[in-house]
Amino acid sequence: MRFFTGLGVLLLLGVAGAGAMWWAWGRDLPSVQDLDVLEFSGKTRVYDRQGTLVGTLTPSLGSGEGVNRDLLKLNEISPWLQKAMVTSEDRRFFEHHGVDYIGIARGLLKGIFENDLEGGSSITQQVVKNTLLSDLKSARTPERKFKEAVLAYQLERSFTKDQILNAYLNVIYWGDGGRSDIIGAGTAARAYFRKSAADLNLAESVYLTTIVPAPNKRYKDFKAYRPLMRNLLDRMVEDGRVTKAEADAAWRTPIYPAGWRLGWNEDGTVRSAVLERPERLQENMPPPPVQSAFHYLQAVERELIPKIGRKALFGGGKVYTALDLGAQEASERASLNAQLPDGATLGLALVSPKNGEVLALVGQKLTGGRPSDWNNAVQARRQVGSSIKPLLYTLALEKGWKQSDTVLDAPLTGDYQPQNYDGRWTGRYVTMRYALDHSLNLPTVRIAQEVRLSNFETKLRELGLDPPPNAGLSLSIGTLEASPLQMAAAYAPFANGGLYYAPTLVRRVEDDRGQVLYSRPNPQGKRVWDERTAWLGLDMIRGVVNDLTPAEGGLATRARIPGREVGGKTGTTNDVKDLWFAGVTPTISGAVWVGKQAGGALPGWAYSGEIPTPVWQRAVAGALAGQPRQSFTEPGGITYRVVRRVEMAFREEEADAEQTARDGSGNSEGGGFFSRRDRAPAPAPQPEPDPAPQPDPVTEVPPQDAPAGEVPSLDLNAVPVDPAIDGIPPGDPYAAPQENPAPQEGGTAEPKTDDSFTSSEPEAPPAEPLPDDSSSIDIAPEPAPAEPQPLPEPLPEEDGDTPVSPDGFSQDGSQPDTSSESSPPETAPTF
Numbered sequence: 052m053r054f055f056t057g058l059g060v061l062l063l064l065g066v067a068g069a070g071a072m073w074w075a076w077g078r079d080l081p082s083v084q085d086l087d088v089l090e091f092s093g094k095t096r097v098y099d100r101q102g103t104l105v106g107t108l109t110p111s112l113g114s115g116e117g118v119n120r121d122l123l124k125l126n127e128i129s130p131w132l133q134k135a136m137v138t139s140e141d142r143r144f145f146e147h148h149g150v151d152y153i154g155i156a157r158g159l160l161k162g163i164f165e166n167d168l169e170g171g172s173s174i175t176q177q178v179v180k181n182t183l184l185s186d187l188k189s190a191r192t193p194e195r196k197f198k199e200a201v202l203a204y205q206l207e208r209s210f211t212k213d214q215i216l217n218a219y220l221n222v223i224y225w226g227d228g229g230r231s232d233i234i235g236a237g238t239a240a241r242a243y244f245r246k247s248a249a250d251l252n253l254a255e256s257v258y259l260t261t262i263v264p265a266p267n268k269r270y271k272d273f274k275a276y277r278p279l280m281r282n283l284l285d286r287m288v289e290d291g292r293v294t295k296a297e298a299d300a301a302w303r304t305p306i307y308p309a310g311w312r313l314g315w316n317e318d319g320t321v322r323s324a325v326l327e328r329p330e331r332l333q334e335n336m337p338p339p340p341v342q343s344a345f346h347y348l349q350a351v352e353r354e355l356i357p358k359i360g361r362k363a364l365f366g367g368g369k370v371y372t373a374l375d376l377g378a379q380e381a382s383e384r385a386s387l388n389a390q391l392p393d394g395a396t397l398g399l400a401l402v403s404p405k406n407g408e409v410l411a412l413v414g415q416k417l418t419g420g421r422p423s424d425w426n427n428a429v430q431a432r433r434q435v436g437s438s439i440k441p442l443l444y445t446l447a448l449e450k451g452w453k454q455s456d457t458v459l460d461a462p463l464t465g466d467y468q469p470q471n472y473d474g475r476w477t478g479r480y481v482t483m484r485y486a487l488d489h490s491l492n493l494p495t496v497r498i499a500q501e502v503r504l505s506n507f508e509t510k511l512r513e514l515g516l517d518p519p520p521n522a523g524l525s526l527s528i529g530t531l532e533a534s535p536l537q538m539a540a541a542y543a544p545f546a547n548g549g550l551y552y553a554p555t556l557v558r559r560v561e562d563d564r565g566q567v568l569y570s571r572p573n574p575q576g577k578r579v580w581d582e583r584t585a586w587l588g589l590d591m592i593r594g595v596v597n598d599l600t601p602a603e604g605g606l607a608t609r610a611r612i613p614g615r616e617v618g619g620k621t622g623t624t625n626d627v628k629d630l631w632f633a634g635v636t637p638t639i640s641g642a643v644w645v646g647k648q649a650g651g652a653l654p655g656w657a658y659s660g661e662i663p664t665p666v667w668q669r670a671v672a673g674a675l676a677g678q679p680r681q682s683f684t685e686p687g688g689i690t691y692r693v694v695r696r697v698e699m700a701f702r703e704e705e706a707d708a709e710q711t712a713r714d715g716s717g718n719s720e721g722g723g724f725f726s727r728r729d730r731a732p733a734p735a736p737q738p739e740p741d742p743a744p745q746p747d748p749v750t751e752v753p754p755q756d757a758p759a760g761e762v763p764s765l766d767l768n769a770v771p772v773d774p775a776i777d778g779i780p781p782g783d784p785y786a787a788p789q790e791n792p793a794p795q796e797g798g799t800a801e802p803k804t805d806d807s808f809t810s811s812e813p814e815a816p817p818a819e820p821l822p823d824d825s826s827s828i829d830i831a832p833e834p835a836p837a838e839p840q841p842l843p844e845p846l847p848e849e850d851g852d853t854p855v856s857p858d859g860f861s862q863d864g865s866q867p868d869t870s871s872e873s874s875p876p877e878t879a880p881t882f
Contacts, residue, residue: 099374119235125217131256134292141174149203175203181222226266229333254304346414368562373408381673382411398427400536401641404543406574407552436529438622438631445588454699458494459714497715499527514541538642546635549585550576582686590700592618621659626652632664637681643667
C-alpha cells in the first residue's frame with residue numbers, strides 16, 4: 052500500500068512540476084509553422100515610399116546568429132548525405148516522435164560504462180534549437196530543454212520526417228568560411244568540395260557528417276579524425292542504410308577537402324596529409340550578393356512575421372515600406388566611409404519626426420561585401436551614455452525649471468560618487484545650459500535627485516525606452532541600454548512639438564493577386580512633452596551643437612550641416628565601450644552607435660564627437676541633399692533672453708523671473724546665479740584627498756553669430772552677479788565677460804571631445820531610486836565651498852610635455868588615473 056501511495060505522490064509531483072514549467076515557459080512558445088518556409092519558392096518584392104523596387108525577401112533559416120538564404124529542397128541534397136546524417140545524429144529518427152527517450156538512455160549508459168558520451172538531442176530537437184530557439188543559444192538550461200522538447204513534439208505533428216530532415220540539413224553549421232559562416236548542405240558542399248550538394252558521393256558525405264560536431268577543429272586535423280569515417284560507415288551498414296560493399300568502396304575512395312594536399316594508399320589509409328591553404332574554403336564560396344537596404348529589408352521581415360506570418364510574407368507578393376531610398380543610400384555611404392577604430396562596427400537609424408516612419412537603417416560597418424546578418428540598428432542594446440541627458444534636462448524644464456537655473460557642480464555625499472569626465476569640478480553653480488553644453492555629470496545627477504528618478508523612469512518608458520531596474524542615479528548619466536532606432540524615436544519629439552511615434556517600417560502588404568494582407572493604421576502620436584517644453588529641450592540640444600567652437604570644447608560641432616538647423620547630443624560610456632550621437636533636424640531624427648560587436652573598450656583617443664557624430668552628419672546631410680531648407684516650428688508663448696552671453700529660450704511668463712540655484716536637495720532658492728541668500732551655512736563639499744582635484748576654467752561663451760573679436764552686450768533682463776554677495780573673487784571668469792584667451796605659442800587649445808561617466812568608487816553599489824516622498828530624501832544638500840577658490844586659467848601646452856585635454860585624455864591617448872563605474876553586461880535582445 053505504501054508503494055502505491057508513494058507512486059501516487061511522485062506522479063502528483065511530476066504533474067505539478069510539469070504544470071509549473073508550462074506556466075513559466077510554455078505560454079510564449081514560437082509557432083512551429085514558422086518552419087514552413089521551405090515550401091515557398093516565390094520572392095516577395097519590396098518597394099520604397101516612392102514605389103521604387105528596392106529588393107526581394109527570400110525564405111531563410113537561422114543557425115544561431117547565422118542565416119542560410121540558400122535553401123535547398125530535399126531532392127537537391129545527396130541521399131548519401133541524408134543517410135549519413137541520420138545514422139550519425141539520430142539513428143531512431145524515423146521511429147520516435149520528436150524526443151528519443153530510448154536514445155537518451157542508451158547514450159547515458161554508453162557514457163557511464165564505455166566512457167563514450169553520445170549526444171541525446173534528436174534531429175527534430177536540433178532543428179528547434181537552431182531555428183525557433185536560436186535566441187537561447189546553446190545554453191543547457193531547464194527552460195531551453197523544456198521548450199525544445201515541447202516544440203519538437205509539435206514539430207513532429209505538423210511536418211513529415213522528410214520535411215524535418217530537410218530543414219535540419221539547411222541549418223547545420225559546417226564551420227567558419229572567413230567572410231561568412233558555412234551553413235547548410237549547399238554551402239558546405241561548395242566550400243569543401245566545390246560541387247553541388249546533390250553531387251556528393253558517399254565518401255564525401257561521410258566526411259562532411261563526421262566534422263559536424265566540431266567542424267573548425269576537425270577540418271584542421273584530417274588524419275586524427277579519419278577513423279571516424281570508418282566507424283560511421285560501419286554503423287550505416289548496421290542500420291541497413293548502405294551495403295558492406297558500398298561502405299568498403301567509400302572507404303577506399305580518395306577525397307580532397309579544400310585546402311588539403313593528401314596522399315592515399317590503395318587500402319584507404321592516408322599516406323600524407325598537409326593543410327596548405329585553409330582559405331580555399333572561403334574562395335570556394337561565391338560572394339553573397341550585395342543588396343541595397345539589406346538591414347532595412349531584414350527589419351521588414353521582423354516587423355511583418357508577427358503580423359501576417361511567414362507563409363504570407365514569402366508568398367511572392369508586394370511590400371510597400373516607409374524607406375526613403377535617398378536617405379538609405381546616404382546612410383550606407385556614411386557607413387562605408389566611416390573612419391572607425393580597429394574592430395569597431397556601427398548601427399544607424401533615421402526616422403521621420405512627422406509620423407515615426409523609419410527612413411533608413413544600417414546595421415553594420417559596411418565594407419563593400421554582404422554585411423553580417425546581425426542588425427545593430429534594431430537588435431543591439433547598448434548603454435547610451437550622455438545622450439540620455441537631454442531627456443532628463445527636458446523633464447526638468449517640463450517641471451518649471453529654466454535653462455538659466457543653476458545647479459551645483461561639486462561632489463555628492465553618499466556611496467554613489469560619480470565624477471565629471473575629466474575628474475574635476477568647479478564647486479560652483481553653473482547654468483543648466485552650461486552643464487549640458489559641457490556634459491557635466493555632477494550637476495546632471497543633482498538634477499535627477501530633484502526631479503526624482505521615478506518620474507524620469509516614467510518619462511523614459513513614454514519615449515519607448517526601457518530603464519533597467521534598480522539603476523539608481525547612474526540612470527541619469529547613461530546606464531540605460533537602447534538601440535539606435537529607439538534613440539532616434541526618443542529624440543524625434545524635440546522636432547515635432549512633443550509627440551512620440553513608435554517607429555514603423557511597413558505601410559502596406561499585398562499578396563501575389565493584389566489582395567491587401569496588411570495596411571498600417573494612420574500613426575497616432577502620443578504626447579510626451581507639451582509644445583513649449585519640447586521647444587525648450589530642442590533649444591538646449593541646438594546649443595550643444597552650436598554654442599561652443601571646437602577650441603572652446605564644443606562636443607558636437609561636427610554635427611553641423613551648412614544651411615540646416617541641427618540639434619543633438621553625444622554620448623560615451625565607461626572605458627569608451629560605446630560611442631553615440633543622437634540628433635534632429637526639422638525632418639529627420641537619427642542616432643548612430645559605434646562600438647565592438649562583442650563588447651570591449653575602444654582606444655582612449657576615440658571620442659563620441661569625432662567618431663559617430665561625423666557618420667550622423669554625412670548620413671543626414673546626404674538625406675537632405677536637394678530638399679528645400681526647412682525650419683523647426685516654434686510654438687507660441689516663447690521668448691528669448693541673453694544670459695551669460697548665450698541666447699536662451701524661455702516661456703514668456705518665466706523669462707524675467709529670477710534664476711533658481713539648486714543643489715539636488717530639493718531646497719531650491721531663487722535669486723542670482725549663485726544666490727544663497729537667507730540660507731544657513733553648511734559644510735562645504737569635500738574634495739578628493741591628495742592630490743586635490745583642480746577646478747575647470749568655466750566661461751560662458753558668446754552666441755555663435757557674434758562678430759569675431761566682439762563681445763555682445765549683456766541682456767538687461769539677465770540677473771547680474773554681485774561679487775560681494777556671491778563670493779566671486781576679482782578676475783574670475785564668472786564676474787565679467789571675457790574673450791577666449793589666445794593659445795600660447797608652441798601649443799594649441801585642446802577641446803574637450805568626450806563626456807563619459809566615471810565613478811571614483813567602482814565597488815560601491817549604485818544608489819537606489821529615490822522614494823516618491825520628497826521629505827525622505829537622504830542625500831544631504833551640497834552647498835558651494837565655504838571658501839570659494841579662484842578658477843585657474845587654462846594651462847598652456849609647452850614643448851616637450853604631453854598636453855592634457857579638458858576631456859581627461861592626454862594627446863597620446865592615455866587616461867587620467869580615475870576608475871570607472873562598472874557597466875552592466877551587454878545583451879543581444881531582439882527588435
